[in-house]
Amino acid sequence: MITRFFDRHQRWLFPAPAVIFIVVMMIFPLGFTLWNSFSGWSLTAGRPNTFIGPQNYVDMMRDARFWNAVLNTFYFTALAMVIELALGVAMALLIDAKDYPGKRVVTSLLLLPMMATPVAVAMVWLLMFEPTAGVINFVFGQIGLPKQLWIAGSSSVIPSLVLVDVWEWTPLITLIVLAGLAGLPSEPFEAARVDGASYWQTLWRVTLPMLLPTISVAGLLRFIDCIKTFDIIYGMTGGGPGFSSETLNIYTYNQAFYYFNFGYASSLLVIFFTIVTGVSLLVAYSRRRLEV
Amino acid sequence: MKQLRKLLLLLLLLSLVAGCAAPVSAPAPSAGEAPAAGEMPYAGVTLRLVGANHPWQVAITPLLADFEAQTGIKVNFEALGEDQLNQKLTTEFTAGNSDIDVFMQRPLQEARVMQLNGWYEDLTNCVSDPDYDFADFADGAVGTTTVNGVLTGVPIVTEQEVLYYRKDLLEAAGLEVPKTLDELKAAAEILTDRDNEMYGFVARGQRSPLVTQFSSFLYSMGGDWFDENRQATINTPEALAAIDLYGTLLREYGPPGVLNMSWPQAVAIFAQGNAALYTDASSIYSNMLDPEKSAVADKTGVAVFPAGPAGSIMYNVTSWGLSMHSGSRNKEAACEFIKWATSKEIVSKTQGEGAVPGARESVWASPAGSAAFPADWVEAVAASANGRGYDRPLVIAVTQARDIIGGAVTVAIEGGDYVAAANDANAQFQALLDSEQ
Incomplete structure (x- = not known):
């Protein structure tokens, strides 16, 4: 009896667990967040999650902290992406340039920063950045450079956080680009050599254009991670000094878990989600265009 | 064949019923063998206490065994960092159906929002016992933990x-x-x-x-x-x-x-x-x-x-209070615990030996109450009595x-x-x- 039931409904019974999982774990939370974003749900105001229309979005447009957070998010992401892509590609080209003993050791060493827990990384850098007792200012003092405030100064905090992100995630770009380099055909390079192209000409005209799809994938992955960066910022500054390093993610977290304005926090998340999806689609689209 | 299947089904059902019944019947003997019900009315109850990593928690933890021996109530103390504590309480209470009985709270930080959301059991009746002597608590401290007429907690740290x-x-x-x-x-x-x-x-x-x-x-x-x-x-x-x-x-x-x-x-x-x-x-x-x-x-x-x-x-100010969750399933036992932890005897221990400044005036008045603190500290604190x-x-x-x-x-x-x-x-x-x- 049961066997016959299974036989007849195989088509939807087998994918059912996966479908249920996706609905429960992804679609439901997204839908619930969207619903909440139109509600005034707030524990501090004692409001339940009843529909209030687009009020949260209207408030957001007038919220100076929201705009400050948007600015900080893009500042952090842009700075980190530019440095990581440039350094990552350069490192990959250097590593790939020649065969030498220990090449594989170098590639394995690159993995180390990425394997560290971000919160642990944040704690270590927090100690190193400490203006009075930290090792970085100590070294600066020894070699005669002026001591810096690092994450304790409102203008230096985001570049300092970017430094940590660059330290941890540049190797990811390097590894992806290395894999891309290994997959390139050798004929175009031979042809370039026969035609008498210099190293730089080969790099600009042959290697980089052929690597572009790989770089754009690496860039997209980093973009999504960078814009969502939470652990190192929260662990090191919590958005401070003042609000100088408060990104959208940190602001949303504050609204939800410190101010308990769940409705407003949800609307921030919806905007955040739209930004990430929008940029990702844009990159995917331009990639398709480039490949043609 | 059909007979066999029916039999199997019956067996399956029986085992399910037995499985459900087992835990229900288990506590029965322990309830039956409690002749001293008058002295230990809450023996066998387990209280879930959520608090902060704080000197008060350090001072009270070694004393919990006495309470457990006196009352037969088991106390599970979960200690978290201050921010994590606040988030844990809020998430558990918001989600509903939390089995937290007693918790540490920072009255100035969270009493208003928690009271607004109805998460406190009003302790006014709990502390009315004359032997407990609630009037001994400094007025200012009690004022801090009282929100909209509800006594949200008993002051434990000032x-x-x-x-x-x-x-x-x-x-x-x-x-x-x-x-x-x-x-x-x-x-x-x-x-x-x-x-x-x-x-x-x-x-x-x-x-x-x-x-x-x-x-x-x-x-x-x-x-x-x-x-x-x-x-x-x-x-x-x-x-x-x-x-x-x-x-x-x-x-x-x-x-x-x-x-x-x-x-x-x-x-x-x-x-x-x-x-x-x-x-x-x-x-x-x-x-x-x-x-x-x-x-x-x-x-x-x-x-x-x-x-x-x-x-x-x-x-x-009163920086910490001890509160009862309105959804607690063991309110009487929780009240017993709160009264014990803030009794004159225990406060004189947590303050006199554990050096946690409490809110009981009689403890401050006794020489033992300030023995654990440096003399100039006691002077400075006494001079701050009229602060905001x-x-x-x-x-x-x-x-x-x-x-x-x-x-x-x-x-x-x-x-x-x-x-x-x-x-x-x-x-x-x-x-x-x-x-x-």
């Missing part, structure tokens, strides 16, 4: 803002212990020697944590958070003077990186001997006066908060208010346009006050 100072440095410079804020500023200037990493003054500079320690500066300069008509007063001349003073002290005479300092970082600077004057809560004194934690333990003195134009007006009962604005959205006000103070610490920042903060704070009307 604190005041005091001035910690380096006796040796003041003496070497020929200075008296600062009695006014002007003297404090002058002393901080004289004692600052940046080249040798010696800073005249240190205090919290982090946006939200600084607000409570800034409060005594604000009050002593004659300011407050808002007036009796709920009009924000963050940009009055008095408040601006306080913001300027706090900012100047930390900018000119404070250590670099002060904007990222809450009390652990500020204490570290002081305990390493890099700062001369430090204003913070009385409750953290052991970090500076305990030779195991501090390099300057024998050189550190404690004094009452310096006076401003309005006098010496420090905060004197709040160290942050009494609003529901406290965290948000702290961020708004603290943001303006950090601008002053960085040397920015603090008047504009204070005006801006005042407008935002007013909007918050209006939304809570």
Whole structure:
């Protein structure tokens, strides 16, 4: 009896667990967040999650902290992406340039920063950045450079956080680009050599254009991670000094878990989600265009 | 075949029923064999207590075994960091169906929002037992934990803002212990020697944590958070003077990186001997006066908060209370526990031996009650008895208010346009006050 039931409904019974999982774990939370974003749900105001229309979005447009957070998010992401892509590609080209003993050791060493827990990384850098007792200012003092405030100064905090992100995630770009380099055909390079192209000409005209799809994938992955960066910022500054390093993610977290304005926090998340999806689609689209 | 299947099904059902019944029948014998029900009416009950990593938790934990032996109630104490505690309580209570019975709370920080959401069991009846003597608790402390007529918790820890100072440095410079804020500023200037990493003054500079320690500066300069008509007063001349003073002290005479300092970082600077004057809560004194934690333990003195134009007006607050969850399934047992943990006997132990300043006047009056504390600390605390009962604005959205006000103070610490920042903060704070009307 049961066997016959299974036989007849195989088509939807087998994918059912996966479908249920996706609905429960992804679609439901997204839908619930969207619903909440139109509600005034707030524990501090004692409001339940009843529909209030687009009020949260209207408030957001007038919220100076929201705009400050948007600015900080893009500042952090842009700075980190530019440095990581440039350094990552350069490192990959250097590593790939020649065969030498220990090449594989170098590639394995690159993995180390990425394997560290971000919160642990944040704690270590927090100690190193400490203006009075930290090792970085100590070294600066020894070699005669002026001591810096690092994450304790409102203008230096985001570049300092970017430094940590660059330290941890540049190797990811390097590894992806290395894999891309290994997959390139050798004929175009031979042809370039026969035609008498210099190293730089080969790099600009042959290697980089052929690597572009790989770089754009690496860039997209980093973009999504960078814009969502939470652990190192929260662990090191919590958005401070003042609000100088408060990104959208940190602001949303504050609204939800410190101010308990769940409705407003949800609307921030919806905007955040739209930004990430929008940029990702844009990159995917331009990639398709480039490949043609 | 069909018969066999039916039999199997029956067996399956039977085993299911047996499986359900087993735990139900299990507690029955233990209930039956409790002849001493009169003495231990709650024997066998397990209480879930959620609290903070705090000296009170350290002091009470070894005593829990006595309570368990006396009552037969088992107490599970889960201790978390302060912020994690707040988030854990809020998430569990919001999700509903939480089995938390008793919890530690910071009345000034969370009592209003938790009361608004109906998460407190009113303890008024619980503490009415004359033997327990609730009248022994200081009025101000009880006032702090009473919100809209509901007794949200029993006060367990009190604190005041005091001035910690380096006796040796003041003496070497020929200075008296600062009695006014002007003297404090002058002393901080004289004692600052940046080249040798010696800073005249240190205090919290982090946006939200600084607000409570800034409060005594604000009050002593004659300011407050808002007036009796709920009009924000963050940009009055008095408040601006306080913001300027706090900012100047930390900018000119404070250590670099002060904007990222809450009390652990500020204490570290002081305990390493890099700062001369430090204003913070009385409750953290052991970090500076305990030779195991501090390099300057024998050189550190404690004094009452310096006076401003309005006098010496420090905060004197109940920083922690013990509360019961309204959804607790063991309310009587939870009440027994709260009464035991805050009884005269236990408070004299947690305060007298554990050095956790409590709120029972009889314990403070007995010599044993202050034996665990340094003499100048006891004097400074006693002199703060008439301080204000709040160290942050009494609003529901406290965290948000702290961020708004603290943001303006950090601008002053960085040397920015603090008047504009204070005006801006005042407008935002007013909007918050209006939304809570």
